[in-house]
Amino acid sequence: MGVVISVANHKGGVGKTTTTVNLGAALGRLGMKVLLVDADPQANATRALGLKKPEKSLYQVLAFQDDIRTAIHGGDAFDLIPSSVHLAGFEKNNDVGKEFILQEAFADIKDHYDFILIDCPPSLGALTISALTASDYAVIPLQSEFLALQGMTDFIKILRTVKTRMNKELDLLGIVVTQFDHRKVLHRDIYEHALQTYGDAMFGTMIRGNVALAESQSVGQHIFEYDHTCNGATDYLDLANEILKRLNIS
Amino acid sequence: MGVVISVANHKGGVGKTTTTVNLGAALGRLGMKVLLVDADPQANATRALGLKKPEKSLYQVLAFQDDIRTAIHGGDAFDLIPSSVHLAGFEKNNDVGKEFILQEAFADIKDHYDFILIDCPPSLGALTISALTASDYAVIPLQSEFLALQGMTDFIKILRTVKTRMNKELDLLGIVVTQFDHRKVLHRDIYEHALQTYGDAMFGTMIRGNVALAESQSVGQHIFEYDHTCNGATDYLDLANEILKRLNIS
Numbered sequence A, B: 001m002g003v004v005i006s007v008a009n010h011k012g013g014v015g016k017t018t019t020t021v022n023l024g025a026a027l028g029r030l031g032m033k034v035l036l037v038d039a040d041p042q043a044n045a046t047r048a049l050g051l052k053k054p055e056k057s058l059y060q061v062l063a064f065q066d067d068i069r070t071a072i073h074g075g076d077a078f079d080l081i082p083s084s085v086h087l088a089g090f091e092k093n094n095d096v097g098k099e100f101i102l103q104e105a106f107a108d109i110k111d112h113y114d115f116i117l118i119d120c121p122p123s124l125g126a127l128t129i130s131a132l133t134a135s136d137y138a139v140i141p142l143q144s145e146f147l148a149l150q151g152m153t154d155f156i157k158i159l160r161t162v163k164t165r166m167n168k169e170l171d172l173l174g175i176v177v178t179q180f181d182h183r184k185v186l187h188r189d190i191y192e193h194a195l196q197t198y199g200d201a202m203f204g205t206m207i208r209g210n211v212a213l214a215e216s217q218s219v220g221q222h223i224f225e226y227d228h229t230c231n232g233a234t235d236y237l238d239l240a241n242e243i244l245k246r247l248n249i250s
């Protein structure tokens, strides 16, 4: 039975897309069967993997309840359900219980994958709530800067509300610090602060700042295709291993 | 007659808040009377200036059409209309023509300021459209990375649509590269690409990566209070001067 994880944080630019794509690829390298779902209308995960305007996307699944299997694009390290710009319209969709549509759609495919990772947009709208409602866990990327830390309290409250009202299964799998630069006092201070506040919820693995992660996106590759020896590749492989350990999956 | 500028880009983490606060402070140092408006429900500009939970915010102005003057918090370099988490509810507001409410509210105060800068959230929802509808210009912060560059075409299309349908006055004042690190080949490549694509729309001023800009936010100060000699202060002062030149304001 596949584990569904939302990679989410309403603060912008904290590394949600970079984490979804490269954690997905790392889990693939460890032998897991992985599906990525791009739930951001900006389609950054779709673009980071070099896909242009895919015919079928998450939009048709949410708007018309098309069979989710028809939206899956097969790949080496992982399969992908791409996004499309039309997805922005889903926010205004008035269907009753629209936030449960994605959860229903996953029922057909959950057994075919070990992991389903959902890249969420930088907001708390219907797409993020749909992803959390369909998830077993949330992974929160945290940039080690003041504004990102400030938003965490609000975001964790939202997780609790979704768990209480929409999805009793939902738990926080962990918080992963991204774009970390140990030379910056600010980054070390914020990290200390986050450790004190969130304790065990923090992953031991930190994702260091590594320009190769940004470069790989401009050539449509995940980090293991672009440079499997760089810090970014090592860090995301460490994170994948730590997640398997937390879930007791060998 | 005050100039209203939206600092907007739906891509997350590109420096919208950092630009609104520090460009505002720079214009204040050049003798301009400035008002900042925090239109992001995450209230990052409000938090970056050390304001906790302000009683009156933009929410009351948009939701109940309260007198906008009652939401203004006075300051040294600039005044501020703070945000509040309730602002997220405005997205679901069904008032007819809700996107014009902010434009109406500004009519009372436009003459009291030389500049009104609006910090927009990382989305294309009702708050960003309201800000653009109320604005004379848009300034787009652009992180010199692939995913940020990819989103520009979509964003510029939105500007055109708002101009055609909602606000004929709206023009693009310029695109400013933020968090620039000249040592990174990726940053130089993306900058070249943006210059070729957007030509004169690009500001000559670039905002270099400067940790002082992030540090200043954690102590609730704008960059000129925190360290008026650092790169961040120099760059935002250059940007303010370049904007005055583009607008023929001496």
Ligand SMILES: Nc1ncnc2c1ncn2[C@@H]1O[C@H](COP(=O)(O)OP(=O)(O)OP(=O)(O)O)[C@@H](O)[C@H]1O
Pocket (backbone or CB within 6 Å): A011, A012, A013, A014, A015, A016, A017, A018, A019, A040, A044, A120, A121, A122, A178, A179, A180, A207, A208, A209, A210, A211, A212, A213, A214, A215, A217, B010, B011, B012, B013, B122, B145, B146, B147, B148
């Ligand atoms: N560890 C890292 N080292 C260097 N660059 C990184 C790292 N993680 C992310 N980036 C870069 O930072 C930028 C923001 O990351 P990303 O787009 O993944 O964040 P996001 O949270 O998905 O943003 P959004 O809120 O817009 O969805 C991207 O250009 C990405 O390449």
Ligand SMILES: Nc1ncnc2c1ncn2[C@@H]1O[C@H](COP(=O)(O)OP(=O)(O)OP(=O)(O)O)[C@@H](O)[C@H]1O
Pocket (backbone or CB within 6 Å): A010, A011, A012, A013, A122, A145, A146, A147, A148, B011, B012, B013, B014, B015, B016, B017, B018, B019, B040, B044, B120, B121, B122, B178, B179, B180, B207, B208, B209, B210, B211, B212, B213, B214, B215, B217
């Ligand atoms: N020139 C810069 N040098 C160093 N750090 C910067 C610079 N500009 C912004 N930052 C930092 O990068 C992070 C993202 O910037 P900011 O929050 O202003 O972006 P934003 O576009 O407003 O994000 P959001 O999409 O969440 O609203 C912040 O932690 C900020 O301190």
Ligand SMILES: [Mg+2]
Pocket (backbone or CB within 6 Å): A016, A017, A018, A040, A044, A045, A119, A120, A121
């Ligand atoms: Mg993203």
Ligand SMILES: [Mg+2]
Pocket (backbone or CB within 6 Å): B016, B017, B018, B040, B044, B119, B120, B121
């Ligand atoms: Mg912001």
